[in-house]
Amino acid sequence: MTALRTSAVWTTAAALASDTAPFAIRAERASDVAAREALLDASFGEGRHARTCQRLRDGRAPAEGLAFSAIRNGRLIGTVRLWHVSAGGVPALVLGPLAVDASCRKLGVGAVLMSHALAAAKARGHGAVILRGDAAYYSRFGFTAAKTGELSLPGPFERDRLLALELRDGALNDAWGMIVPTGSKARRPRPRVAPPARTAATRAA
Numbered sequence: 001m002t003a004l005r006t007s008a009v010w011t012t013a014a015a016l017a018s019d020t021a022p023f024a025i026r027a028e029r030a031s032d033v034a035a036r037e038a039l040l041d042a043s044f045g046e047g048r049h050a051r052t053c054q055r056l057r058d059g060r061a062p063a064e065g066l067a068f069s070a071i072r073n074g075r076l077i078g079t080v081r082l083w084h085v086s087a088g089g090v091p092a093l094v095l096g097p098l099a100v101d102a103s104c105r106k107l108g109v110g111a112v113l114m115s116h117a118l119a120a121a122k123a124r125g126h127g128a129v130i131l132r133g134d135a136a137y138y139s140r141f142g143f144t145a146a147k148t149g150e151l152s153l154p155g156p157f158e159r160d161r162l163l164a165l166e167l168r169d170g171a172l173n174d175a176w177g178m179i180v181p182t183g184s185k186a187r188r189p190r191p192r193v194a195p196p197a198r199t200a201a202t203r204a205a
């Protein structure tokens, strides 16, 4: 499905034909967390936290400016994030999870999220993006296993599902060994503490 862009809002040929509401891609916001986590649970199941790629994200923040939400009718319908890693000593990004609400699939939302995220990563000067996923889907964005044969993940993975895209030619030429996280630590959400009640003494101070 071909996606068409009109200013900051993306819509698709299917959306135009069927009068479905268009969708927008914007930077992820802190307020997206509940809807994003619910979408990921629905898309990958509760066991998603045990997946190998999660070891590259545990306790880390996504790469600066590289977490996006797809919004339709004010509702979060898609998510994608990228993370700093070292690919055997070579700086790179790992992409994932990518998910689109089941009610909005096959409208091009996933493709637009991918294109937007990859363009943003390239604009920020990143050299390569790695992911674990189906080549049948990700090959349309240029991902192949050509540069991942010498790389491994910190857990079980299928060799033919470890894919990469060079945003800069040759960026992964010397990538050999374990992929490990290098992103900054995630900030813990602050507990909500009620302010102390004002007493006569504090009012007077």
Ligand SMILES: CC(C)(COP(=O)(O)OP(=O)(O)OC[C@H]1O[C@@H](n2cnc3c(N)ncnc32)[C@H](O)[C@@H]1OP(=O)(O)O)[C@@H](O)C(=O)NCCC(=O)NCCS
Binding pocket: 001, 043, 044, 098, 099, 100, 101, 104, 105, 106, 107, 108, 109, 110, 111, 112, 132, 133, 134, 136, 137
């Ligand atoms: C994968 C996913 C993000 C695609 O989102 P989407 O908005 O439907 O994607 P698009 O509309 O851009 O593309 C849809 C096309 O990709 C195909 N596709 C989706 N997942 C695929 C897969 N795993 N392998 C091959 N093709 C796939 C669809 O069949 C569809 O094909 P068509 O255009 O010929 O009809 C979405 O299906 C999803 O969230 N799946 C569950 C989570 C998941 O598997 N994430 C990816 C991890 S590998």
